[in-house]
Amino acid sequence: MKNNIKKYIYLFIYFTSLSCTTTTIEEYQVVNNELQINLKWNKSYKEDSFEKNKIALDWFLSYLGGKNSVVTSKNEGLIYKDPIIILNIEHAGFSEKAITIFKNIHSQIKETEEYKINKTIDLGRYITLILGNTNNYYSITGISNNLNELKQKYSLETEKGYVNNSSISKVHRKIAFSNYKNNSQLFLAEEIDSITEEVLEFETLEIMENGQLLFGIFDKNGRLKESASTDITSAGKPGKCMWCHEVNILPFFTVQKDYKGYLSYTSFQETLKASNKELRKYQDEVWTNNRLMNKQNHMFMEIAYISYLEPSIERIVNEWNMTEQEVEVKLRNMSTHKHKEFGFLGDLYNRKDIDAIAPFKSVNTPKSVRETVK
Structure with missing residues (x-):
């Protein structure tokens, strides 16, 4: 008899907890x-x-500086109920300024x-709207608005690296850097005309407090800009920097010529490798x-925005809450x-074609996370 009573008590507690969890999630959702x-x-x-998309969201938030x-994988700012994720940005580890930007974006949505x-x-x-909009990325991460302000935060070394055979830049580059200190470092690339040595553009790489990299693109006057100039480099927007760098300070992929007054190719390569070792x-x-400890998991975030920008019929069926046959009729000429x-x-x-015939209107997003597309 006692055992039966215990059994009923355990069952009551179990089902009550399930009921409370469901109610809590539904209350959060509305x-x-x-x-x-x-x-x-x-x-x-x-x-x-x-699960893959829970990973995608973790990477997305971390790339924006979320601590x-x-x-922890048990982030109190996130509640999961497949296929819904409820995000409370106040508990995601962002600055007050970043939270204000998120609030404005959420109001628009x-x-x-x-x-x-x-x-x-x-x-x-959601990921494409924020990560693909460079101004949103800059505002949330809190990057300095101008290059001089940014440089004042670091002590740059007198020696620089020189790149004449970049795998990304179409011109030569001078790369200044600070020493890795207190888990902080700056790399500053000057894109230059190899004949006149005129500076054409700047690109920066910093380490954020959460261990992710922060990317900036500045015009020749040191003002932040949306993306790198395509006639100078194929670096694109910060979202493309993330795709290429992943979570690394990259070494050279091609051999460089040594230039007088600059670090040799071998010396600078070792400097880059040492910095990356400290970062890791x-x-x-x-x-x-553990969703971030496996660093190849970053690709799930990339697949999340790619599969949104280039949707399959399966995704469209789920987005529109229609049958596959109904969707096929609407897409028959595409x-x-x-x-x-x-x-x-x-x-x-x-x-753009799918949104034009969707059963509801939504917030417009950039056409690419990596490139500026008119």
């Missing part, structure tokens, strides 16, 4: 809180999963038909979230393509 946003994962390809996403109808925004759309050591100390990096995404459409 609450009108400008710090909170409801994100929806829309399956895009056969092996896609809710909590790298510290919540005025859209998509959010009013679904009470959610597509996760890929710091990341390994700070990153306790052509498809394959993605050059991720062929497993299948036959893909272009986002």
Whole structure:
């Protein structure tokens, strides 16, 4: 009899806890809180999963400087209920200034038909809206507005590296740098005319407090700009810097000529490798979230925005909450393509074409996270 009573008590507690959890999530989902946003994962390809997109969101938040996403996988700013992720940006480890930017973005999103109808925004759309908009990226990360202000935060070494055979730049580069100190460092690339040595543009790389890299692009007058000039370099927007650097201070991929007055190719290569070793050591100390400890997981964030910008029919079915047959009728005159990096995404459409015939309007996003596309 006692055992039966105990059994019933345990069952009562178990089911009550389940009920409370569900109620709590639903209450969070409908609450009108400008710090909170409801994100929806829309399956895009056969092996896609809710878990992969939880990883994508962690990487996204960390790339913006969020501290909590790298510290623990049980971030109190996130609540999960497949396919919904409820994000409270106040508990994601951002500065007050960054939180204000997020609040403004969230207010804009919540005025859209998509959010009013679904009470959610597509996760890929959310990532693209913020990461693909360079001004949002700069504002949230808090990068210095001008180069002189940024340089005052560091003590640059007198010696510089020289790059005449870059794998990314179309011109020569001079690279100044500070020493790695207190988990902080600056690399400053000057894109120059190799004949006149006129500075054409600047690119910067810093280490944020959470161990992620912060990228900046400045014009020749030292003012922040949206993306690198295509006639100078193929570096693109900060989102492309992330795609290439991943989480690393990269060494040279090509041999460089030695120039008088600058570090030799070998010496500068060793400097880059030493800095990257220190950065990895710091990341390994700070990153306790296993979704980030496997550093190849960054690709799930990239797939999240790529599969949004180039959606498959499976994703569109989930976005629009229609049957595949209904969607096929609407798309019958549209052509498809394959993605050059991720062929497993299948036959893909272009986002601008899909949004033009969607059953609801949503916030407009950049056409690319990596490049400036008019």
